[in-house]
Amino acid sequence: MATQKLYAGAKLRETRTRLGLTQKDFAGKLGVSLPYLNQMENNNRPVSTTVVLALAQEFGFDVTELSSGDAERLVSDMREALADPVFNQDEAGAPPLADLRLTASNAPALARAFLELHRAYRQTHERLASLDAALGHEGGGLQLSPWEEVRDFFHYCDNYIDAVDRAAENFAATARRGDVPAAAEAWLKGQGITLCIAATDTLRQFDRATGTVTLSDRAAPETRNFQLLLQMALLQQDKLLQATLDLARFQSDTARAIAHIGLANYFAGAALMPYGPFLAAARETRHDLERLATRFGASIEQVAHRLSTLQRPGAKGVPFFFVRVDQAGTITKRHSATRLQFARFGGACPLWNVHRAFETPGRFLRQLAETPDGVRYISIARDISKSGGRYGAPVRRYAMSLGCEVEHAGQLVYADGLDLGPEAVFEPIGISCRICERTHCHQRAIPPLEQKLHIQPDSRKVLPYEIE
Incomplete structure (x- = not known):
């Protein structure tokens, strides 16, 4: 495939404005003419290699931020x-x-x-x-749906909140022998708060009157640890969380409240798997989710989600997409640091291996896939059902998928043994049937709304229509 040209006019203008430079001064530092810079800022020309190098050398700019994510x-x-x-x-x-x-x-x-x-x-x-x-x-x-508004906030932040991530990393660094949950428990105790493990279906309950945090003994250990850190974040990091919420300017109190919990969840995951150590371990294990889960005392889902947040400028990890679906195919969590995006309404492409994960509990499924724009991916899928912790309690069934563009496949243990050569077979997938450009797909649910249909009353193939 031909290398895509890089158009990043908005980023160039934003960088110049942040530095307080005129176009003339900025052009001089980049070693290009004023008209050439003007054309790049208006996306009439792609950003040249000379400019990319100058941005890095003159301003220490992380050139990966010029990508069109x-x-x-x-x-x-x-x-x-x-x-x-x-x-x-x-x-x-x-x-x-x-x-x-x-x-x-x-x-x-x-x-x-x-x-x-x-x-x-x-x-x-x-x-x-x-x-x-x-x-x-x-x-x-x-008003926007509060849930959608919060989801978009994280979506357009690349699912990386720098201030919260660094605060969590700093807290984890204070933990003796790396035992972050124990450090959280000690902090709560220092505030006069008692931790109690009890037989209850409620995962976490904080009684402010008695100063007692109750965690369910029916939850998995990694879930209890996560909830413990989440509660600590709500108390210890309240000023930071509120300041972040102020900057987000949510349109309703409900959206702000949802985002407040979301940021506390973010802190909990980032403290349990602090950025620097986790990134190093991910590279060392070649992103083996099970080894990472064991090392950091986290669940498979928590590890996969954390991998998708490693987008710190200057220290980025592999750009992953992460998605969780329920049995109906509805997307309940989504994030992508890749060019692959997810449908905002409805379910995911039925040809995606994430749907087959429900049929093979406890196993990782691998898939080589290609989207209509010609970009190729390697992805893994696994069921992540959540037990109710007692007989008769309902089991929540989900499946997750984690993947990246195939150029990063060598950094994944899951790529071992797969044929990634020119003769490799990549399954065709899309975003959703409503906007998928493929004219021949045996799993198409509805016609694409952007294209005309041709109806043949005397002929019937897999679909009752042909897409022009």
């Missing part, structure tokens, strides 16, 4: 939104992909405003469809 996410989200029938009432169809990429690169704020508008429309439409009293909504205005 945010732009690709925006393009994916806009394509899915534009697949909505409300935008396809005439023959014009959806805007060309090139136009969407220019919008995401040159006007990201406009792209996000468009996505917020579409989410507001969709939310109102769904309320009316379910006979919800949308007109009686308090204040008479439209």
Whole structure:
């Protein structure tokens, strides 16, 4: 495949503005002419190798930040939104992909405003469809779903919150012999808070009146450790969490409350698996999830999720995507530091091996896959069912997938023995049927909304229509 040109005009402008430089001064430091810099900032020219090297040498800039991660996410989200029938009432169809990429690169704020508008429309439409009293909504205005708003906050932060991550790493460094849960318990004890393990279905309960934290003895040890650290984060790191929430400017108290717990969860995972030691261990074990889980006292899911957050500037890990689905195929957790993005509405592509993980509990499934844009990935999938801890308690069944672009496969133990050569077979997958470009797919659930259909009444293949 040909090397993709790098268009990063918005990042260049943002960097220049942050440094307080004029275009003329910035061009001089980068060793290019003023017109050339202007063309790069407006994405009329790709960023040259000379400029990339100058950014690193002159300003210590982490050139990996020039990658189009945010732009690709925006393009994916806009394509899915534009697949909505409300935008396809005439023959014009959806805007060309090139136009969407220019919008995401040159006007990201406009792209996000468009996505917020579409989410507001969709939310109102769904309320009316379910006979919800949308007109009686308090204040008479439209708001995003708090859950979606928080998910987007983490999504567009690359699932990496630097201040919280470093605070968690600093706390972990104080733990004797690396026993982070014991350090958390000692801190709580120092605040006059008692830890109690009891027979209860509630994972964690903090009684402020008595100063008692109760954890369930029915939960797995790694779950109890995580909940212990989460409770400590809510108490010890409250000022940091609140300051981060202030910067996020959530539209509702509900969204802020959800994000508050989300940040505490982030701290707990980052303390249990501190950035520096965890990154080193991941490289040493070649990202063996089971070995990492044993070493850090974490679950397989916690380890996989943590791997997807290793995006610290200057010390980035392998860019992974991470997703969790339920038995209905609904995505319950998602993040991608790769070019692969996930559907915002509905389930994941049925050809993805994450769905087959339910059939093989306790085993890792490997898959080589290719998306319609020609990018190839290696991914692993595994069921991560959660026991209720007692007879008769319901079992929560999930499956997760972790993967990266195939160029990083050599750093994964799961790639051993796979044929990655030119003759290797990569399964075709997509984002969701609504926006998938593939014209021939035996598992297609619904027609793509961006393309015309050709109906043949005298012929029937796998699908009752052909995609033009």
